[in-house]
Amino acid sequence: MASKRLRILLTNDDGPPSGPKGHSPFVYPFARALVDAGHDVRVVVPSSQKSWIGKAYHIADKCTGVFYYPPVGSDDGTGGETSDLPRERREGEMEWVLLNGTPATCASVALHNLFAPNSFDLVISGPNLGRNSSTAFAMSSGTVGAAMAAAISGANAIALSWGLMEGWKPPPREFVDAATKVSRDVVERLHEVGWGEGEGRVDVYTVNVPLLPSIQKSPEVRWTTMAQTAYGRLFKSTPHPDSTTSASPAEVNKGGPAAVAAPQGDNVKPATSGDESSSSSSAKKDELRLKDEHRKEKLHFVFAPDLGALINPRPEDLVEDTDNHAIFAGAISITPIRAAFMPAKAPNVQLRL
Known part of the structure; x- marks a missing residue:
């Protein structure tokens, strides 16, 4: 049982x-696990997957939602009841809210609309299916985006991600059980450490927990900075649905690209069979020009990122003291950041779980 009962969103x-x-x-x-530890937990999540959406708000859309009641005693929380209005909860039952909005929308609506001001001690976004280490993933992440939205609203926020690591996909149940316990311990310890004040304040702690054998026994915890990374192509040109040559649309693997091991979209049929870098022989050498394929086919692109090197970096590319370096060494990474995507100074505290 936790030493202090926290009110957690x-x-x-x-x-x-x-x-x-x-x-x-x-x-x-x-x-x-948070509820079983004695914490008062309220869950407000998107009604469908919203990976790779960052801290976006769909301001032209109306946001609606339903209440969801996971079955008591369930192993995975599926198959529960939904209701347009809240109902009396049964013993041991949790009440969730599912909104048809973005992760940042969920955080904002929960903090400012669903509950009274200053209701929560802590906002946790996650655990994400897949790591959010390094800038390329973190700045694209809806998990980090929701934590950022909460921080900008003045809340103490943590972005929590569980990394699916090469050779352990899908992760064994015992890894998930261990990550659940250690993540709860990290969250409670970070609340004790605090977020600081003034120029030294941490807006968001972004925590990456690698689902590796090391997570099962007293895993190492490291303060880290965020590795600087980049990505190339994210979308792939494919035949338009109206085209007679249209192939089946590509799908992003569950949890987004960080949750898989290999580049996505290699099985997507290209719009043309020619070299994508070719251009008309009549084009001037230095003239900016559309690729020829886009002059012959309706524009149609699917999210099919080529992220092989980003997901599985070479050991020599892992910079010491960064989040990537830590999780690939089997350690838990805690990166303090500001809501301006600026690094924040880590508290002068030795973390021991």
């Missing part, structure tokens, strides 16, 4: 519980 970008093989396998067991 839990959100994510993976959506409602899906079971171990779905897009959102981690949020329910983690929520349940």
